[in-house]
Amino acid sequence: MKDNKETKEKLLTSAKKEFIEKGYLSASLRNICKNAGVTTGALYFFFEDKQDLYGALVAEPIKKLHAVMNRHYAEEQAQINAGLLMETDRDDDVEAAIAILRCLYLHRDEFMMLLTKSQGSCYEKITDDFVMITEKHFRQIADNMEKCYGAPRVADYLIHWIAHMLIDAFIHILTHEVSEEAAVVHVQQVIKYMIGGWFGLFAPEMKD
């Protein structure tokens, strides 16, 4: 009862280390077991296979992140639908970004592993999921701006790209900044930058 929990935990810890160091494909189950002080059979008692072991590390964090993103984006959308002023949007953006960031830092190892070392696993395209969620949200905002303020329509491609950039920004912060506090500061500037970029798209052509 005590031992079993410890073994599984040891395996997960050892696996996390190995996956982070070597990436999904280069990680060796034999190594993971050896470093956990356990035989290979033990691993297969707790996990189906390599993918399952990897999934055991990242599935929960992914679910949480999905939840955080969906919740915040839904709330923001609700406010827009309620006709609340645009001025507040910026704060909402920051708030959402910080919430996401907190979630990322809560499982920093797992997300770094997932977002930079998952090649070969079934999660190797996970970023696309997060991009898509963000993209939908951006599309709604852009549509709203078009409808309510007569802003010009922003091309789908650009929406997609901006969403991608935001996700890339999160990944960048996560991998470059250890301190969550510092990350929160950074992300605020990122948002400022991205809002500036957004309006830059509507700016009149500079010449010709």
Place this chain on the structure above:
Amino acid sequence: MKDNKETKEKLLTSAKKEFIEKGYLSASLRNICKNAGVTTGALYFFFEDKQDLYGALVAEPIKKLHAVMNRHYAEEQAQINAGLLMETDRDDDVEAAIAILRCLYLHRDEFMMLLTKSQGSCYEKITDDFVMITEKHFRQIADNMEKCYGAPRVADYLIHWIAHMLIDAFIHILTHEVSEEAAVVHVQQVIKYMIGGWFGLFAPEMKD
């Protein structure tokens, strides 16, 4: 005399296909040889090992890209040093971006391979190189704006991040847009966005 060139070429073609499809680690030399209609020994006559084969595909493109980036950034810097007006900067940015893009599309397969499927090879951190070059350039621009126009100092971290975003934008365009013409259009908007973002950083705080 004709055959030897053909063999090497066949190997490179087959290798490119395999690397793109499966990524560096999952690519199998045996497969590459089989698809090239050549034996493993032949491969080892032309190439030292797997890394070398990979390098033979990407080294030249990398060198070219380095050259393009360095040249354009140097030119732009020269203009700044010569005291030429800021107004031209935007055009320069676009020009540089297009030059880079052309280089990327000239070897599209190789760069896609390099920028998205190099995990496990010695090029897996190649993006960092390009980011660094860009970053240095941005640092210089920012320093110049600070000196000449009294603009507030932009933190190193932010400079680094913006450079990273630019590179990510290139990767994104490269992987999502097949047509070079369309890519050129996209990149111009990207630049607009990024310039907007840059100025957004200096904008007064929106609330407090």
Place this chain on the structure above:
Amino acid sequence: MKDNKETKEKLLTSAKKEFIEKGYLSASLRNICKNAGVTTGALYFFFEDKQDLYGALVAEPIKKLHAVMNRHYAEEQAQINAGLLMETDRDDDVEAAIAILRCLYLHRDEFMMLLTKSQGSCYEKITDDFVMITEKHFRQIADNMEKCYGAPRVADYLIHWIAHMLIDAFIHILTHEVSEEAAVVHVQQVIKYMIGGWFGLFAPEMKD
């Protein structure tokens, strides 16, 4: 008190299914336990090992079949010794065959498992046992025919082979015919055929 019996029973049922589907060697104890809704430990409480589990399924049927064969053959032999007429033999043969068949169909799953999927188990040569019993019986009959009716001696080898054929015929019926009723009909023709064959051996050469 109820549960223990249920557990053992569930294991046996699950094991039978697995052994029939996959054969002795490919059957997996883990699978058997999982499908029985029981842990591996439980299996090892009731059974020594894989062989023992297999034996628990087939030992009893084997014993019964041995008994049926021995009894019928002994009875027939007794009649012969008592000088009863040969004419009755054929009926005796049919009777014995039907008795055997009934026994086989009483445990059809077990015998199919045993007679076609026991490779790797210690029962893989069980057919030889049944052949040997039958062979001895046939030897006695042939000897009797030789002694009493002056029939020519039938070679041991041929006796052995005919016995083998009979057993094979049983196996064939068992595996191809689900309905016991139909099987009984079949077996009678089989006997007719075999008696015909038997006499065919004594027939004069057809030409030369």
Place this chain on the structure above:
Amino acid sequence: MKDNKETKEKLLTSAKKEFIEKGYLSASLRNICKNAGVTTGALYFFFEDKQDLYGALVAEPIKKLHAVMNRHYAEEQAQINAGLLMETDRDDDVEAAIAILRCLYLHRDEFMMLLTKSQGSCYEKITDDFVMITEKHFRQIADNMEKCYGAPRVADYLIHWIAHMLIDAFIHILTHEVSEEAAVVHVQQVIKYMIGGWFGLFAPEMKD
């Protein structure tokens, strides 16, 4: 050029030994390689996998046997169609049986392996093929007898069974008799027996 042939040959020899001794499933590739004095990689240079190695041993013999059976059965059928007399049939039967037997003994190890130790391989149902070929032939003969001589129709089931018995007889001889000469003698008696059995089916009911 000399070594490669030797190695492959050594592997095949070692494999044949292992397969015969342990059966397909229990045979260990490691063992096969070790006994051949070769590394596991070598095996996989010559063969795709375990099945392929097995196939390399038995495929050719199977093809030959198919050919022999089809040829002899076709010839016999041709004679029947030509309206030749039944009396010759028996000789034809014997001739065909001997041809088959010769083929079996030409690759005795392989056929023993195939017919008694192939459980788990993709050849585990190969007997059915041979039975089917024989069965079709018997069906034609029976139909002919029905048409030309007014013999009663023999049920499909019985035809199938008799074909099965013949194949079983071949297997039995092959596994029990080392000497091909002796086998040829045996098989002639087998044919006599089976012809007797065949006519036994048409015999008047013995009682009722």
Place this chain on the structure above:
DNA sequence: CATGAATGAGGTTTCATTCAT
């Protein structure tokens, strides 16, 4: 130039079995 045989280590996975609880 190129072949093709061969290496040997390592990969993931499955297995029957054991034993403390």
Place this chain on the structure above:
DNA sequence: GATGAATGAAACCTCATTCAT
């Protein structure tokens, strides 16, 4: 009676690489 964690050996197979020819 039964659990479930853990063992450890062995399974098949793939890999990049080497080398005599």
